[in-house]
Amino acid sequence: MSDASSEGDPQLFDKIVNLCKRRGFVFQSAEIYGGFRSTYDYGPLGSLMLRNVKDAWWRSMVQMRVDVVGLDASILSPPAVWEASGHLKNFSDPLVDCKNCGARHRQDQLADLSICPTCGAKDSFTEARQFNLMFKTYAGPVVESAAEVYLRPETAQGMFINFANVLNTSRKKPPFGIAQVGKSFRNEITPGNFVFRTREFEQMELEFFVPPDQAQQWYEYWCSERLQWYTGLGIPEHMLRLRPHDADELSHYSSGTSDVEFLFPWGWGELEGIANRGDYDLTQHMTHSGAELTYFDQETNARYVPHVIEPAAGATRTMMAFLLAAYDEEEVRGEKRTVLRLHWRIAPYKIAVLPLSKNDRLTPTAREVLSIVQPQWMCDYDETQAIGRRYRRQDEIGTPYCITVDFDTLDDRAVTVRERDSMTQDRVPIDGLTAYLSAKLT
Numbered sequence: 001m002s003d004a005s006s007e008g009d010p011q012l013f014d015k016i017v018n019l020c021k022r023r024g025f026v027f028q029s030a031e032i033y034g035g036f037r038s039t040y041d042y043g044p045l046g047s048l049m050l051r052n053v054k055d056a057w058w059r060s061m062v063q064m065r066v067d068v069v070g071l072d073a074s075i076l077s078p079p080a081v082w083e084a085s086g087h088l089k090n091f092s093d094p095l096v097d098c099k100n101c102g103a104r105h106r107q108d109q110l111a112d113l114s115i116c117p118t119c120g121a122k123d124s125f126t127e128a129r130q131f132n133l134m135f136k137t138y139a140g141p142v143v144e145s146a147a148e149v150y151l152r153p154e155t156a157q158g159m160f161i162n163f164a165n166v167l168n169t170s171r172k173k174p175p176f177g178i179a180q181v182g183k184s185f186r187n188e189i190t191p192g193n194f195v196f197r198t199r200e201f202e203q204m205e206l207e208f209f210v211p212p213d214q215a216q217q218w219y220e221y222w223c224s225e226r227l228q229w230y231t232g233l234g235i236p237e238h239m240l241r242l243r244p245h246d247a248d249e250l251s252h253y254s255s256g257t258s259d260v261e262f263l264f265p266w267g268w269g270e271l272e273g274i275a276n277r278g279d280y281d282l283t284q285h286m287t288h289s290g291a292e293l294t295y296f297d298q299e300t301n302a303r304y305v306p307h308v309i310e311p312a313a314g315a316t317r318t319m320m321a322f323l324l325a326a327y328d329e330e331e332v333r334g335e336k337r338t339v340l341r342l343h344w345r346i347a348p349y350k351i352a353v354l355p356l357s358k359n360d361r362l363t364p365t366a367r368e369v370l371s372i373v374q375p376q377w378m379c380d381y382d383e384t385q386a387i388g389r390r391y392r393r394q395d396e397i398g399t400p401y402c403i404t405v406d407f408d409t410l411d412d413r414a415v416t417v418r419e420r421d422s423m424t425q426d427r428v429p430i431d432g433l434t435a436y437l438s439a440k441l442t
């Protein structure tokens, strides 16, 4: 990816928001009703890209390992879960209101504790109140406290409360992990920066259960592994850093937490937290539920509560980081070209099939080519407008390869394959197309 991206361009954020709307990555939710603040809908391209981010995570965390299994737990859960996890008591942010303009702020995010960033008033804040971030609703027809349920604010608890189920059914033993991807909900006081902080978002979390004496070594392993995941998918190293938490930032049960941070246009921001959580979670659920959440090691004849290493990432926030890192503009033969230099695994479409022009003689062969590549790769098909403009449209959404069917194709049964970043073109026989592309897109 280009080094020209991100911090060099103060307008980058606006360009990405604009591109997302114009090309169908992300729409403001309920736009025709004036928009529902801080919630977003992922359009034709965004839904593909977000899925690719989650699939790339799942592939690396579950598919390519023998020590991690998957889970898809429910979003609604009873208060007992959140009582045990500590969320009912502690999952809150300090909230202050400005008495001058009414704006609401998270006290811990204020640069100056006495000045309102909205109106500039001095010493206008109310006392801080703790505001619980969980969304509460009611199960069934009667709105009463016995029917209270919560929308999960993280996916992690689903893994902890299913620890024994997974242990008993999967033939895994520590060190092993449970991975989950799914929606989480937080009633954030200050959502913003597009999809960076929203009230409904998607997470990708792993709970990795280890013998207590191996916790530190697995914590270090996951810190390095997770950082490499982002660079392996094309985010330049200078836009990423691993920031260990200071002692005063750590939760009381954590003996170590590091954040993977990305250089957003407004500065460093968290993509993922990796925490050494000790035996806190399983012990809490064991105490509150009475269930046995220990592991008996037959080799050592010892029973113990596994310790947990948790890499917890945001899928929607990470998708935004991929877009920011990939965005590039360059001049090609006197014309501006916008290109998303996305890793092919993340790009919405891997291939676009483009007949040279909309012509009855070309269409059948172009359709035939599409039918050859479509079963394996997500493809776009576009036959209107000049070919140069169609290349630019694909560059702008990050499509790594364009296949052009021209009149020579009808004679030589070969097509032109154009590569997005270098714009080089290869002539490839239709019969060899799958092998040619497989070498690049696997």
Ligand code: ATP
Pocket: 154, 186, 188, 195, 196, 197, 198, 199, 200, 201, 202, 203, 270, 271, 272, 273, 312, 313, 314, 315, 316, 317, 318
């Ligand atoms: P922050 O400090 O930004 O509020 P956090 O430390 O509370 O985040 P975690 O609880 O560690 O976040 O959640 C893990 C990941 O989930 C975060 O690194 C982020 O990528 C994602 N995430 C958390 N809250 C949100 C949100 N409101 N919108 C989008 N993604 C989020």
